[in-house]
Amino acid sequence: MDALRIKNLKKSFGSRKVLCGLDLSVPEHSIFGFIGKNGAGKTTTMKAVLGLLKPDNGEIYVMGERVRFGQTGTNRHIGYLPDVPEFYPYMTPVEYLTFCGAVSGMSRSDSEMRSRELLELVGLGGECHRIKGFSRGMKQRLGIAQALLNRPGLLVCDEPTSALDPAGRKEILDILLAVREQTTVLFSTHILSDVERICTEAAFLNDGKIALQGAVAEIRNKRSKDEFVVETEKKEDAEMLVKAFNDLRRIEQNRLVLQGGEMRFFSVMQYIAENKISVQKMERMEPTLESLFLEVIK
Amino acid sequence: MKSFAAFLKKEFLDIARTGRLFIAVLVFVLSGMMSSAIAKLTPWMMEMFAETMEDSGFIFTNIQVDAMTSWTQFFKNLPIVLIAFVLMFSDIFTKEYKSGTLLLVLSKGLSRYKVVLAKAAVLLLMWTFGYGLCFGITYGYNAYFWDNSIVCSLFSAVTVWWLFGVWVIGLMVLFSSLVQGNTGVSLCTGGTVLLAYLLCIMPKSKVYSPAMLMDTASLLNEAVGIGAYRKAVIVAVVFLAGCIAASIPVMNRKQL
Numbered sequence: 001m002d003a004l005r006i007k008n009l010k011k012s013f014g015s016r017k018v019l020c021g022l023d024l025s026v027p028e029h030s031i032f033g034f035i036g037k038n039g040a041g042k043t044t045t046m047k048a049v050l051g052l053l054k055p056d057n058g059e060i061y062v063m064g065e066r067v068r069f070g071q072t073g074t075n076r077h078i079g080y081l082p083d084v085p086e087f088y089p090y091m092t093p094v095e096y097l098t099f100c101g102a103v104s105g106m107s108r109s110d111s112e113m114r115s116r117e118l119l120e121l122v123g124l125g126g127e128c129h130r131i132k133g134f135s136r137g138m139k140q141r142l143g144i145a146q147a148l149l150n151r152p153g154l155l156v157c158d159e160p161t162s163a164l165d166p167a168g169r170k171e172i173l174d175i176l177l178a179v180r181e182q183t184t185v186l187f188s189t190h191i192l193s194d195v196e197r198i199c200t201e202a203a204f205l206n207d208g209k210i211a212l213q214g215a216v217a218e219i220r221n222k223r224s225k226d227e228f229v230v231e232t233e234k235k236e237d238a239e240m241l242v243k244a245f246n247d248l249r250r251i252e253q254n255r256l257v258l259q260g261g262e263m264r265f266f267s268v269m270q271y272i273a274e275n276k277i278s279v280q281k282m283e284r285m286e287p288t289l290e291s292l293f294l295e296v297i298k
Numbered sequence: 299m300k301s302f303a304a305f306l307k308k309e310f311l312d313i314a315r316t317g318r319l320f321i322a323v324l325v326f327v328l329s330g331m332m333s334s335a336i337a338k339l340t341p342w343m344m345e346m347f348a349e350t351m352e353d354s355g356f357i358f359t360n361i362q363v364d365a366m367t368s369w370t371q372f373f374k375n376l377p378i379v380l381i382a383f384v385l386m387f388s389d390i391f392t393k394e395y396k397s398g399t400l401l402l403v404l405s406k407g408l409s410r411y412k413v414v415l416a417k418a419a420v421l422l423l424m425w426t427f428g429y430g431l432c433f434g435i436t437y438g439y440n441a442y443f444w445d446n447s448i449v450c451s452l453f454s455a456v457t458v459w460w461l462f463g464v465w466v467i468g469l470m471v472l473f474s475s476l477v478q479g480n481t482g483v484s485l486c487t488g489g490t491v492l493l494a495y496l497l498c499i500m501p502k503s504k505v506y507s508p509a510m511l512m513d514t515a516s517l518l519n520e521a522v523g524i525g526a527y528r529k530a531v532i533v534a535v536v537f538l539a540g541c542i543a544a545s546i547p548v549m550n551r552k553q554l
Contacts, residue, residue: 050405052554070550072407080405086398088308090315102304104406146402 001064003028003154003184004049009058010208011044018044020208022058026154026186026201031176033195033216034188035293036205042188043083045205046158049186050080063153076104079147079183083159085139089132093124093142096131097149104150111149118145122175137168144175148183155179157187161194173198192289204293212292219292227291228258228265230272231281244271254280302412305403309390309420318386319424325386326428329379330372330435337368338443365444366518369452372436373459373514379432380463383425384470388483390417391474401554411546414475418542421467429460454524455514458531462511465534466491468541475545475552508534 004026011019018041026032036042047053049060051067051074060067063077087096094115101111119125122141134142140160147155157176161169169191176185177198189195195202196216203213212219231254232238238254245268249257258265272279285291313319341361351357394400404410433456440446466487473486497507504510510530516522 047554052401052404054551054553070410070552072404072409075405076407078405080402082398082401084398085402087402088312088399090312095311099304099308100403100406103301103403103408105300143402150406 001028002026002061003030003063004186005061006045006049007059007061009045009048009060010056011041011048011053012056017208019048019055019058022205022209024203024210024213026184028153028184029180030201031180031185031187031199033199033202034186034205035190035192035195035202035289036188037190040205041208042205043158046080046156046186046188049156050075050078076150077153079150079152079155081140081143081147081155081157081160083162084136085143085146087131087139087142087146090130092130093119093127093145096142097146100146100149106150114149114151115145118148121145121148121178123171137164137171140164140168140172141175144172144179148179152183155183155185157185159188159190161189161191169194192293196289202289216289220289226259226261226265227285228268229281229283229285230256230258230268230279231283232256233278233280237277240275241268241271241277301408302416305408305412305416306419309416313420313424322383322386322424322428323431325379325382326432327435329375330432331439333372333375333436334368334439334443336371337363340367363444365440365446365449368436368440368444369449369455369518370515372433373455373512373518376432376459376463377512379428380466383428383463384466384484384487387421387424388470388474388487389480390421390470392478392480392483395478395554398554404554410549410552414471414542414545414549417474418467418471418545421470422464425463425467426460429463449518450520451517451524455517458511458517458524458527459514461531461534462508465508465511465538468538471545472541472548475548505529506533508537 002025004024006022006024009019009022010017022041022045024034024045034042034045044053048055048069049062049067051069051072054069062074065074065077067074088099091099094112097115097118098108098111101115102108106114116125119127122145124138124141124145127138131139131142140163144157144160147157155176160176161172164172173194176187179185187195187199199216201214202216202219204211230241230248232241233254235253238250238256241256242248242250245258245264247258247260247264248268249259251257258268269282271277313322340363344361400413403413437446446452469487469490470483473483477483477486491509494507494509497503498509498513505526506529508530510527511534517524517527
């Protein structure tokens with residue numbers, strides 16, 4: 001069963017169409033990377049999943065149960081971590097998690113036990129100060145703890161690493177990897193190295209629709225054309241090559257990129273040999289999500 | 299019910315730890331003390347100004363104060379106390395919209411109507427507790443200095459003014475679910491009270507206006523009986539119930 005299924009989701013803000021018929025399915029126990037540039041509609045999709053935003057059209061199912069705007073019944077299956085989680089600053093982490101437990105209907109003993117267990121998991125075990133003085137990274141870790149409190153079937157994380165430094169990002173990604181056994185993770189981001197590091201599945205959101213979706217390894221292989229990099233010694237040689245091959249793209253003064261398959265690359269090599277062009281480097285690039293993302297949003 | 303109780307507890311923790319409980323209690327206590335203090339100090343103040351006033355043609359002789367003077371002052375202080383209360387709690391909903399704290403709580407499955415009811419309950423309990431404290435202090439001082447029994451219909455007057463405060467709370471809840479900022483809540487609440495006050499100017503509409511509940515002077519000096527307030531009380535109660543009932547679907551449709 002899919003943990004989350006979205007059918008033909010549409011949403012506009014005034015005349016601006018943000019989502020134009022989005023279809024998405026998130027398999028259970030996957031870490032699903034939801035990729036899109038800033039303003040692509042990732043947060044809008046997530047808020048619609050949580051029933052916090054009214055879609056213009058479409059259906060959303062969480063654990064097979066239909067989401068209805070304004071009614072938060074399906075949220076008992078969901079743990080949500082916003083990009084910048086905000087807590088009641090006058091509470092301590094234990095107080096906040098115990099309050100969340102009571103709100104979601106957990107027994108007092110269970111929520112207290114689970115709170116301590118999760119605070120240990122996210123590295124806030126010994127923290128007894130009020131949230132007011134917490135750093136961004138600490139708030140993000142507490143955010144994960146609150147999201148996992150009621151053992152949700154689906155953990156929805158909205159750009160959890162985008163506001164953090166490299167050390168903070170690593171900590172959050174490690175935690176998300178660690179919880180994969182317990183839940184399904186839907187994780188929106190525009191940091192593609194994070195997706196490559198932890199995600200099993202991914203989808204690219206572009207122009208309000210899913211442009212590409214599947215297992216991360218499959219997506220990489222779907223890349224239509226291989227990419228080759230040629231670095232000449234002289235700038236003039238690079239200019240000569242660009243004139244000769246119109247599909248060669250110049251990315252630096254003497255660094256060129258070719259996206260035309262092996263046969264096309266052989267032609268370039270032949271031209272280089274015939275014209276005795278001095279080459280510093282020739283490289284076949286491994287397809288990356290980044291190059292694929294740039295290709296998709298082009 | 300458990301989630302409602304948890305949210306209600308959180309609301310009390312909020313007002314206690316953010317210092318609003320302390321400030322509200324201070325305002326109510328000071329107001330309660332001031333009513334009797336001003337009445338007690340009136341003769342002394344009049345003596346102080348007697349000479350200056352004499353030059354202007356005013357002569358003060360035999361200034362008498364009693365419990366009635368103090369209770370009149372009590373009801374004069376109440377509008378200021380209510381304005382302070384509205385300003386202090388006008389952000390009870392809106393600060394959660396702005397900061398996004400409500401988002402996480404709703405994502406835990408808490409129904410929105412429980413948020414509306416818990417916040418309305420906190421406002422109501424705070425107003426009732428503070429108002430009771432203010433009344434109790436004035437009553438105590440008045441009993442010590444003078445005789446409360448000379449004031450007729452005191453409890454009826456106190457009750458109708460309390461109801462006026464509850465009606466204002468209903469407005470605060472409705473406008474808090476409608477608008478995004480606390481300035482909007484204060485202005486809309488104030489605007490509606492002003493409208494009700496304007497209705498009081500016309501004799502025909504006065505009896506229906508909840509603002510009539512503020513006019514307790516005629517009740518205290520027995521010019522009218524409690525029956526004169528019946529229509530205004532019914533309008534206030536119906537309006538209050540309507541405000542709370544309307545806030546729930548408005549909140550349900552609110553995009554956060």
